[in-house]
Amino acid sequence: MDILQILSNTGSSLIAPATIGYALAALGLAMHFGFTGLLNMGMAAFMAIGAYGYAISILTFGFPWWGGMLVGVGGSLVFALILGIPTLRLRGDYLAIVTIAAAEVVRLLFLTTTFDKYTGSADGLSGYHESFRAFNPIPDGTYGFGPWEYNANGWWVRIFGITILALAAFILWAVMRSPWGRVIKGIREDEDAVRALGKNVFSYKLQSLMLGGVFGAMGGIIYALPASVNPGVYVTSLTFFVYTALLLGGAATIFGPIIGSVIFWGVQTLLSNLLPAMVNVGLLPFMTTTQSQTVRFILVGVALMLLVIYRPQGILGNKKELTFVK
Amino acid sequence: MSSNDASAAPVQRAKTTGLHKGDIVPGVAKVDPIIIADGIRRTFGGLTAVNVDHVEIPRNAITALIGPNGAGKTTLFNLLTGFDKPDEGKWTFDGHSLAGMGAHKVAGLGQVRTFQLTKALGLLTVLENMKLGAKDQIGENIFRAMIPSLWRKQEAEIEERAIVLLKKFKLDTKSSDFAASLSGGQRKLLEMARALMSQPTLVMLDEPMAGVNPALTQSLLDHILDLKEEGMTVLFVEHDMHMVRHIADWVIVMAEGQVVAEGPPDEVMKNQAVIDAYLGSHQDVDLGIVTGRIEGELNTEAIELAAEVKHLDENIANRKETGK
Numbered sequence: 287m288d289i290l291q292i293l294s295n296t297g298s299s300l301i302a303p304a305t306i307g308y309a310l311a312a313l314g315l316a317m318h319f320g321f322t323g324l325l326n327m328g329m330a331a332f333m334a335i336g337a338y339g340y341a342i343s344i345l346t347f348g349f350p351w352w353g354g355m356l357v358g359v360g361g362s363l364v365f366a367l368i369l370g371i372p373t374l375r376l377r378g379d380y381l382a383i384v385t386i387a388a389a390e391v392v393r394l395l396f397l398t399t400t401f402d403k404y405t406g407s408a409d410g411l412s413g414y415h416e417s418f419r420a421f422n423p424i425p426d427g428t429y430g431f432g433p434w435e436y437n438a439n440g441w442w443v444r445i446f447g448i449t450i451l452a453l454a455a456f457i458l459w460a461v462m463r464s465p466w467g468r469v470i471k472g473i474r475e476d477e478d479a480v481r482a483l484g485k486n487v488f489s490y491k492l493q494s495l496m497l498g499g500v501f502g503a504m505g506g507i508i509y510a511l512p513a514s515v516n517p518g519v520y521v522t523s524l525t526f527f528v529y530t531a532l533l534l535g536g537a538a539t540i541f542g543p544i545i546g547s548v549i550f551w552g553v554q555t556l557l558s559n560l561l562p563a564m565v566n567v568g569l570l571p572f573m574t575t576t577q578s579q580t581v582r583f584i585l586v587g588v589a590l591m592l593l594v595i596y597r598p599q600g601i602l603g604n605k606k607e608l609t610f611v612k
Numbered sequence: 613m614s615s616n617d618a619s620a621a622p623v624q625r626a627k628t629t630g631l632h633k634g635d636i637v638p639g640v641a642k643v644d645p646i647i648i649a650d651g652i653r654r655t656f657g658g659l660t661a662v663n664v665d666h667v668e669i670p671r672n673a674i675t676a677l678i679g680p681n682g683a684g685k686t687t688l689f690n691l692l693t694g695f696d697k698p699d700e701g702k703w704t705f706d707g708h709s710l711a712g713m714g715a716h717k718v719a720g721l722g723q724v725r726t727f728q729l730t731k732a733l734g735l736l737t738v739l740e741n742m743k744l745g746a747k748d749q750i751g752e753n754i755f756r757a758m759i760p761s762l763w764r765k766q767e768a769e770i771e772e773r774a775i776v777l778l779k780k781f782k783l784d785t786k787s788s789d790f791a792a793s794l795s796g797g798q799r800k801l802l803e804m805a806r807a808l809m810s811q812p813t814l815v816m817l818d819e820p821m822a823g824v825n826p827a828l829t830q831s832l833l834d835h836i837l838d839l840k841e842e843g844m845t846v847l848f849v850e851h852d853m854h855m856v857r858h859i860a861d862w863v864i865v866m867a868e869g870q871v872v873a874e875g876p877p878d879e880v881m882k883n884q885a886v887i888d889a890y891l892g893s894h895q896d897v898d899l900g901i902v903t904g905r906i907e908g909e910l911n912t913e914a915i916e917l918a919a920e921v922k923h924l925d926e927n928i929a930n931r932k933e934t935g936k
Contacts, residue, residue: 457758460757460758460760461754461757461758463760464751464752464757464758464760464763465743465749465750465751465752465757465763465767466751466752466753466754466757467757468736468740468743468744469744469752471733471735471736471740472733472736472741472744474735475733475734475735475736476731476733478695478715478727478731479727479731479732479733479803480733480744481695481714481715481716481719482693482695482715482719482724482725482726482727482731482807483719483724483744483745483747483806483807483809483810484716484717484719484720484724484747484810485716485744485752486714486716487716493754497754
C-alpha cells in the first residue's frame with residue numbers, strides 16, 4: 287500500500303478541474319436552493335448544456351474557445367427560460383420532479399444517435415483543446431511541488447477555473463447582500479408575502495434560475511475543459527453529488543459550496559485510492575477491488591443522509607438560517 | 613356614532629360618518645369610494661364562493677368586512693388583491709381597473725394586504741422583513757444590485773424609516789432577531805408594520821386580531837386607528853364584533869358569498885339579516901373592558917344586545933336552523 291501515492295492523489299484532487307466544476311455547480315445550486323428555495327434537481331442538465339455548447343461550437347462551427355464558452359452560457363440561459371416559464375409557478379416539490387425529467391430529456395438528446403454528427407452520442411466529444419491552449423500565457427514546462435505538479439496546460443486550466451470560480455463567488459456575494467438578495471431570501475421564506483409587498487416573484491425566481499444556471503454551465507465547461515465531454519457524466523446522480531457538496535458546506539452560504547466540493551472530492555479520491563489498496567493488502571477480506579469502488583458511492587449516500595439529519599446547515603451555515611424542518 | 617355611547621373610552625376617537633349617498637342598502641354608493649367592484653363571481657367547482665353585485669369601499673375610513681365562516685370574505689380579499697382571479701366581474705382601485713392584474717402590480721398601486729395566517733419571513737431578521745416592504749428599491753434590480761454605491765443611500769433612508777416604524781410598533785429591540793423567534797402577536801405587528809413600509813393608500817388586514825392576546829389587542833387597535841388619521845384607508849376582515857364596533861366606520865356583512873347588509877356599525881348590528889346571518893352568543897363582554905381600556909361594567913346597550921341575541925338563539929334553536 288503506497289500511502290504517499292494515495293495522499294498525493296488526494297491532495298491533487300483538491301484543485302482538480304472536476305472539483306472546480308463541482309464548486310461552480312454547487313454555487314449555482316446555492317443560488318437556486320439555498321437562497322431562493324427552488325428545489326432544482328436538474329443541475330446536471332445545465333452542466334451538460336455548458337459542456338456540449340462549448341465543445342460543439344468549437345468542433346462543428348470552428349468557434350474560438352471564448353466563443354464556445356459564450357455559446358455554453360447562452361444555452362444555459364435559454365434552457366433556464368424554457369424550464370422556468372412553465373414550471374416556476376409550481377410548488378417546490380413539483381418543481382423538483384419536473385427538473386429531474388427535463389434534465390433526463392436533455393441528457394438523452396445529447397446521447398441519441400440522431401445527432402451523432404454533432405454530439406458524438408455515446409462516445410462524447412474530445413479534441414477541442416487547441417484554441418484554449420493557444421491562449422495559454424504560461425511557458426511550456428512543469429511547475430509546482432508535491433502533489434500539485436502540473437504542466438503548463440494543467441496549470442492554465444486550473445488557474446482559469448479558479449478565476450471563474452472566484453468571480454462567480456464574488457457575484458453571488460454581491461447580489462445576495464443587496465436588496466435583490468433580500469427579495470430572493472424573502473421568496474424562499476414565503477413567496478405570497480413577498481408578492482403582497484409588490485415584488486414580481488416570478489421574475490425574481492426566473493432571474494435566480496438563470497444566474498444559478500450560468501454558474502452550472504460554467505461548472506460543466508471547466509469540468510470538460512482538460513479532457514473530454516462524456517455523456518455518462520451528466521446523469522441524475524451528478525446532481526445528487528453536487529447537492530452533497532452543497533449541503534456539506536452549507537446551502538445558504540457563499541464559501542460553503544466551494545469548501546463542500548473540495549472536501550467531497552478529497553474524500554472521494556482518498557476512498558477510491560485507499561479502499562482498493564486496503565483490499566489488496568487483505569485488510570478488507572470480504573470484498574473485491576471492484577466492489578470497493580462501489581462502496582464509496584454507498585458511503586456518499588450515507589453521508590448525505592447523516593448530513594441532512596444531523597447538520598442540515600452544513601459546515602459554514604447558520605443553524606437558525608437553514609433547516610429542513612420549519 | 614358613539615358620541616352618546618356611555619362606554620366610550622376617554623381616548624375613543626371620532627368615527628367618520630356621512631360616507632354613503634342615499635338610503636343604506638347593500639351596495640349603496642359612497643361619497644368618495646376607493647374601491648368600486650361590480651359583478652364579481654368566483655366559483656370553486658359547484659360552490660359559488662363570492663357573488664357580489666356591487667360594492668364600494670369608502671376612502672379614508674375604516675371598513676370592516678364581517679360574516680360567518682365560509683361567507684367568502686377571504687376569497688373576496690384574494691380577488692381584490694389579485695391573489696385569485698374571478699370568473700367574471702371588474703373592479704377599480706383609485707380609478708385604476710384591476711381586473712386580471714397580478715398581485716404584485718396591485719400592491720404596487722398602493723393596495724397592500726396582510727394574511728389570515730401571518731406570513732412573517734421567519735429566516736430574515738425583523739429589520740430585513742421591514743426593509744423588504746419598501747417600494748421602488750434601486751437595488752432590487754439584479755444588475756444595479758452589484759453596484760452598492762447606486763443603492764446605499766436609498767438603503768439608509770429605508771432603514772431609517774423602518775426603525776421609526778419598529779419603534780412605533782415596539783419591535784425595535786428585536787430588529788436583529790430572526791422573525792421566526794417572535795411570538796404570534798409580534799408577528800402580526802411585524803406583518804402590519806412591514807405592509808406600512810410600502811406607504812400604501814389602502815391597507816387590507818385579514819383577521820388582524822386572530823390569535824393576538826388581549827394586551828396586544830389594544831395596541832393593534834390603536835395602530836389601525838392611526839392609519840386612518842394618517843390618511844390611509846383600511847379594510848379588514850374580523851370575527852371579533854367588539855373590535856368591529858370600536859373601530860369600524862362602516863361595516864359590510866357577507867353571507868354565502870353575497871353582501872347581505874352594510875352600514876355604520878351600530879345600525880348594521882341591529883339589522884335582522886345580520887343577526888340572523890352572523891351574530892353569535894358572545895356579545896356579552898365589552899372589548900374595552902376585556903382589554904382594560906375602559907373601567908366599569910357593561911353598558912345597557914351591550915346587555916340589550918346580549919338579550920336580543922339570546923332570544924334569537926332560542927328562536928333559531930327552536931326552528932332547528934344552524935347559522936354555523
